[in-house]
Amino acid sequence: MNGHHQTLALVLFSAFVAVTLAITTWVSRNRHGSAEEFYAGGRLFSPMENGFALSGDYMSAASFLGITGLISLYGYDGLLYAVGFLVAWLVVLFLVAELVRNCGRFTLADVVAARMDERPVRIAAGSSSVVVSVMYLVAQMVGAGSLVSLLLGGTSDAARNWTVIGVGALMVIYVSMGGMRATTWIQIVKAVLLIGGAIALTVLVLLRFHGDINELLRAAAGRSGHGKDFLAPGLKYGGDWTARFDFMSLGLALVLGTAGLPHILSRFYTVPTARAARRSVVWSIGLIGGFYLMTIVLGFGAAAVVGPEAVRGANAAGNTAVPLLALDLGGGADSTGGTILFAVVAAIAFATILAVVAGVTLASSAAVAHDLYASLRHRRAKPHGEVAVARVASVGIGVIAIALSLLARDLNVAFLVGLAFAVAASANLPVLLYSLFWRSFTTRGAVWAVYGGLVPAVVLVLLSPVVSGSPESLFPGVDFQYFPLQNPGLVSIPLGFVAGWLGTITSAEPPDEAKHAEIEVRALTGAGAV
Structure with a gap:
């Protein structure tokens, strides 16, 4: 990239960072430091505002950079990520959105602990939430590193590393100063920018091919080096049974994982009622669905216009396909139009990463303070003390995420998010569904469900080709690879459900029928909800 590219994109990066920091500063001057304000933004957001914030939380680097890159490299098989991410919202809408809003206050553990022995359940659910959040953060920071590495020359490891560290520092500032209110407004601004940028690029791709989708697909297949196979299933997940099982594992994780993501569940507490939570999900489904349709066009557009070889040359995992596509659509590397469009898209992608990182960090620091810290003190912590611990926790989580991101910098961000979804679906979803719908569920069952999904998921990732055994x-x-699949969901998700069932049927404690009836009425009617 020439100096003009670098200067303009860096100016736009700086402008967005300055705007978001101004929002954070302004919001922090108007808060009163309560736990409800820090964790839930005072529960004052409308369904439309929260719908935009939900979509902003969900449309991460995995969506804009990762999925587009996978489609440009693997065609149809890359498209499957977009389908899985979108279908997952039906599970959220029909099974958890309203019930979670009625049963909890700030975190996933609030829902489960409402009818259980609080301390062991909060420690288990809080630990799981932190693990899932850190894995999600790693994906976002890898995307940031890939983006700025392209901007500053494409091969600068030092630039990539310093970018990851800078994003980590910014996320700590956003969370510690502004809490949920600032994070929500940053998400809304980011969602508007991202959807606007995706619309502009989609229109330009379609204009390049005169609005003919068939011509676009033929050009993508022709330049891919795979011919018609590029448009058919099996390029990435075909062939032997290991690849096919890996695809089934990935699909299961994507569809079920969203309902267990801590930063998504925490958004349901920012609206005043359960009805508003449900309407928020409807808004987000419309926004996210439209966006994923555009990523399909952008992915095949990158394959047709830029070419898979050029995409791999800039980043082996395909994370830079969208900025390269923008550069070409604008007129090329030496044109003013290409420079401007590249800089705008790069700034939007960077904004996407910053906003999602802030939301995930807030959810994980809330789990540390509200669940782990309060439980380990053996008594309810004071709200101001919890908020102080949450701010400190955001620093520790940031350091851990930065260290892991530097290790995983050459992996595709959509793939990394798929791993986080698998852990969320294995550890969080079973305990959440059992708590909401199984009358006989017990404390032992809840603890076993969390650890029975969390531990196998993490261990299987460590023993998979993701960590060792391949280039x-x-x-x-x-090489300590003993598990052949890259995504553990096919094994770890059923184990989470089985562990919860076994823990319940072997539990000596009788289920609290009265407590369950109380929670059931609250979940379905909202009576007594915070």
Whole structure:
């Protein structure tokens, strides 16, 4: 990239960062420091505002950079990520949105602990939420590193590393100063920018091919090097049974994982009622569905216009396909139009990463303070003390996420998010559904459900080709790969449900029928909800 590219994109980066920091500063001057304000923004957001914020939370680097890159490299098989991410929202809409809003206050553990022995349940659910959030953060920071590495020359490891550290520092500032209110407004601004940028690029791609989708697909297949196979299933997940099982595992994780993501569940507490939570999900489904339709056009457009070889040349995992597509659509590397469009798209992508990172960090720091800290003190912590601990926790989580991101910098961000979804679906979803719908569920069942999904999911990832045993692994020089699948969901998700069932039927404690009846009425009617 020439100096003009670098200067203009860096100016736009700086402008967005300045605007978001101004929002954070302004909001922090108008808060009163209560736990409800910090964790839930005072529950004052409308369904439309929260719908935009939900879509902003969900349309991450995995959506804008990762999915588009996978489609440009693998065609039809890359498209499957977009389908899985979108279908997942039906599970959220019909099973958890209203019930979670009525049963909890700030976190997933609030829902489960409402009818259980609080301390062991909060420790288990809080630990799981932190693990899922850190894995999600790693994906976003890898995307940020890939983006700025392209901007500053494409091969600068130092630039990539410093970008990851800078994003980590910014997320700590956003969370510690502004809490949920600032994070929500940053998400809304980011969602508007991202959808606007995607619309502009989609229109330009369609204009390049005169509005003919068939011509676009033929050009993408022709330049892919795979011919018609590029438009058919099996390029990435076809062939042997291991690849096919990996595809089934990925699909299961994507469809079920959203309902267990801590930063998505926490958004339902920012609206005043359960009805508003449901309407928020309807808004987000419309926005996210439209966006994913556009990523399909952008992915095949990148394959047709830029070419998979050029995409791989800039980033082996395909994370830079969208900025490269913008550069070409604007007129090329040496044109003013290409420079401007590249800089705008790069700034939007960077804004996407910053906003999602802020939301995930807030959810994980809330789990540390509201669940782990309060439980380990053996008594209810004071709200101001919880908020102070949450701010400190955001720093610790940021440091851990930065360290892991530097290791995983060569992996595709959509793939990394798929791993986070698998852990969320394995550890969080079983305990959430059992708590909401199974009358006989007990404390032991809840603890076993969390650890019975969390531990196998993490262990299987560590023993998978993701970590060792192949040139694309985190540690390519060693081999302790014993699990053949890259995504553990096919094994770990059923284990989470089975562990919860076994823990319940072997529990000596009788289920609290009266408590369950109380929670059931509250979940379905909203009576007594905070």
